[in-house]
Amino acid sequence: MSRTLPSLPAAWAGIVLGPLGAALHHLAAASLVYHDCTRGGAALTLGSGLAAALLILAGGVASLRAWRGAGVPMDEPQGGARRFLGALGTCMAVFFLVLVAVQAASGLFLTGCER
Numbered sequence: 001m002s003r004t005l006p007s008l009p010a011a012w013a014g015i016v017l018g019p020l021g022a023a024l025h026h027l028a029a030a031s032l033v034y035h036d037c038t039r040g041g042a043a044l045t046l047g048s049g050l051a052a053a054l055l056i057l058a059g060g061v062a063s064l065r066a067w068r069g070a071g072v073p074m075d076e077p078q079g080g081a082r083r084f085l086g087a088l089g090t091c092m093a094v095f096f097l098v099l100v101a102v103q104a105a106s107g108l109f110l111t112g113c114e115r
Contacts, residue, residue, distance in 0.1 A: 010062045011063060013089055014060045014086075014091075014092050014093035015063070015088060017058060017062075018059055018060070022099055028048035046107050053104070056093050059089065059093050060089070060093025063089025064086065
């Protein structure tokens with residue numbers, strides 16, 4: 001029985017959405033809090049962290065499905081490349097998810113007006 005290759009965008013999803021989610025979280029939380037610390041705080045930091053985490057998680061799940069779904073033999077054209085991209089995207093999504101979680105957790109302790 002022949003398995004079909006997962007789509008290439010699914011394999012790339014964690015590679016693209018991980019850094020994108022972390023960058024959007026940084027822009028929303030860190031930059032706005034730095035600009036005006038009275039508008040920042042836990043709600044903004046945790047809210048943007050949750051939104052970024054959902055974006056990163058979506059990319060990670062898509063990459064994980066591409067990695068697991070690439071159960072085709074390595075000699076198939078593009079089989080090994082999509083497996084590698086899926087694994088890399090999954091690992092990057094986990095890394096950026098931890099990064100955003102730590103940054104969002106800092107909003108519980110820091111208000112942004114500590115200068």
